[in-house]
Amino acid sequence: MTLAAPSTPAFTGRPSPLRAVVSVGRARAAHRRGALVVVAGKKGAKAKNKDSGRSIHFRQGPERFNAGGVGEVARGGKGSGKTTRSQRTNKVYKTYLSGRPTVDDVERASQGDRTKAMGVVEREAPYRLNRADREAWERAKKRGGHGFGDGTGGGGVLEVRTSATSALAPHRHPLVNTHRLFCDAKRAAFVVIEKEDQGRDDVVVDLSTLRVDVDAPIRARLMELADAHAGNITSREDLCEALGEPLEAQVRYIRGLEADIVLGGAGGASGAPSAGSARSREASEGTAVEPPSSEALASAETAVDEMAARVRAMKDGGATNADEAVREAVASLLALKANLQALRDAAEAATPELAAAAAAEAEANTERWTEEAKRTIQELPIHNLPERYLRFKCTDRPTAKALAKAISNEKLYPLLERLEEEEEESAAEAVNEVESVESVVA
Numbered sequence: 001m002t003l004a005a006p007s008t009p010a011f012t013g014r015p016s017p018l019r020a021v022v023s024v025g026r027a028r029a030a031h032r033r034g035a036l037v038v039v040a041g042k043k044g045a046k047a048k049n050k051d052s053g054r055s056i057h058f059r060q061g062p063e064r065f066n067a068g069g070v071g072e073v074a075r076g077g078k079g080s081g082k083t084t085r086s087q088r089t090n091k092v093y094k095t096y097l098s099g100r101p102t103v104d105d106v107e108r109a110s111q112g113d114r115t116k117a118m119g120v121v122e123r124e125a126p127y128r129l130n131r132a133d134r135e136a137w138e139r140a141k142k143r144g145g146h147g148f149g150d151g152t153g154g155g156g157v158l159e160v161r162t163s164a165t166s167a168l169a170p171h172r173h174p175l176v177n178t179h180r181l182f183c184d185a186k187r188a189a190f191v192v193i194e195k196e197d198q199g200r201d202d203v204v205v206d207l208s209t210l211r212v213d214v215d216a217p218i219r220a221r222l223m224e225l226a227d228a229h230a231g232n233i234t235s236r237e238d239l240c241e242a243l244g245e246p247l248e249a250q251v252r253y254i255r256g257l258e259a260d261i262v263l264g265g266a267g268g269a270s271g272a273p274s275a276g277s278a279r280s281r282e283a284s285e286g287t288a289v290e291p292p293s294s295e296a297l298a299s300a301e302t303a304v305d306e307m308a309a310r311v312r313a314m315k316d317g318g319a320t321n322a323d324e325a326v327r328e329a330v331a332s333l334l335a336l337k338a339n340l341q342a343l344r345d346a347a348e349a350a351t352p353e354l355a356a357a358a359a360a361e362a363e364a365n366t367e368r369w370t371e372e373a374k375r376t377i378q379e380l381p382i383h384n385l386p387e388r389y390l391r392f393k394c395t396d397r398p399t400a401k402a403l404a405k406a407i408s409n410e411k412l413y414p415l416l417e418r419l420e421e422e423e424e425e426s427a428a429e430a431v432n433e434v435e436s437v438e439s440v441v442a
Helices: 017-032 053-058 103-110 131-144 174-186 216-227 246-266 275-285 294-316 324-349 352-379 397-408 413-441
Strands: 038-041 044-047 158-161 190-195 202-206 233-238 389-394
Touching: 103 174, 131 158, 131 174, 131 397, 158 174, 174 190, 190 397, 202 397, 216 233, 216 389, 216 397, 216 413, 246 352, 294 324, 324 352, 389 397
Parallel strands: 158 190
Antiparallel strands: 038 044, 190 202, 202 389, 233 389
C-alpha cells in the first residue's frame, strides 16, 4: 500500500486568509510605534529602540531628546544619553578642590573610585580600604555619630595597630589617610588609638583638620581632659609647642619659600647670593641694618688692597691662574670684596629715608604673608597641610579609650570663639584707658 502525497493548494497570487490577518496586525503595530521613544530617568535619557547611542548627539534643537520642545540640553552632564565618555572625563567639566572635601568624595576615595573634585587625595598615597580596614573605619564613624548639630564634630575614634603605621612612611597607611580626610570633611579633630600587644596604647590627636589660625586654647583643653586620667598616663607630648601657632608656622613657611625663590634666581653661577638679594631679604624680614663704622670700612678697603697687591705680585713672579696658591688668593680676594660691598650697602641703607622705606616694605610683606597663610590654611587640601600632633601614652587600654572618647566628644570651636571675645574685650578696655588718660591730660 502506498501513501498518497498530501494535496497542496495551487498558488493563486493571493495569501491565505490567516496569513493576511497576521500581516495586517503587524502593519498596524509598526504604524503605531514611533521612530524614537525616550524616557527620562535618574541616569538621563535612554532610547528604547535601535535608534539609540551616539546618534542622538548629532541631532539639533528640541528633537534631540524627543522631549516635546524642552530645548537644547547642556553637555557635560553624567549619563550615557548626554555626553560621550571623552566628554565626561574631560578636565573642563571637573572642579578642583578648594578647602574641605565632601563626605561623598571621601567615600569614593575609600572605594578606589574617582572623586568628583580633583585634588582630594594625595598622589601616590593609598586610600582604598580592604575589608578589615573598612570594618574598622565603619566602627570609627559609628563612634562619631552625627556630630554636634552645628556642622562640626562626628569624626569618631579610629583604632589601629602600631605595626600598621611607620614613622618613616606616615602617609602609607590607607586607613589613616582616609580617616584624616573624613575628619577634615566633618570639621573634627583626628583622634586615633595606636594599640600595642601589651595594652599600653597611645592616643594621638591631630589638630590640623580643624583648620584654625590659633590652637593654643584647644591644646590647653586637651591637656585638662588628660588630667582626669593623670594616674594612668605616663607621658604627654605636645609636638605643636615648638612649631608655634598654625598661622605663625604657615607664615614662616611662605616667607622661607619666597626667600628660596629669590636666592635661587638672584644667585650667581657659584650659587652664592648677591649682596642685593641679601639686603632685600633683610629688609623683607624686618631686621634692623646697623650702619658700619668708618674704621670698619677703612679696614675692609685696606684688606682688599693688600690681597689685590699680593695676587698681582704672584702673577708678576710668573705664577698663573692654574696654580693652587693663586686660586686660593683670588678666592680670598673675592670674599673680601663681597664683605666690603656688604658694608657699603649697609652704610647706604642706614640713611633715614632708606630705613623708613625698608620698614614700610617689611610691614607690607608681613601683611601679605599673613593673608596668604590664612588663605592656604583654609583652601589647601589636607594632605598639603602639616600635621599638628599631641600624643598621650596610657598604661592600659580602658584609659586610652576613655580619653579618646572624651576628646572626640569635646566641642573645640567654641573655645576659639571665647578667645576672640576676650581679645575684643581687652582691646575695648585698652581703648577706654587711652581715652581716659587723654581726657585727664586735657
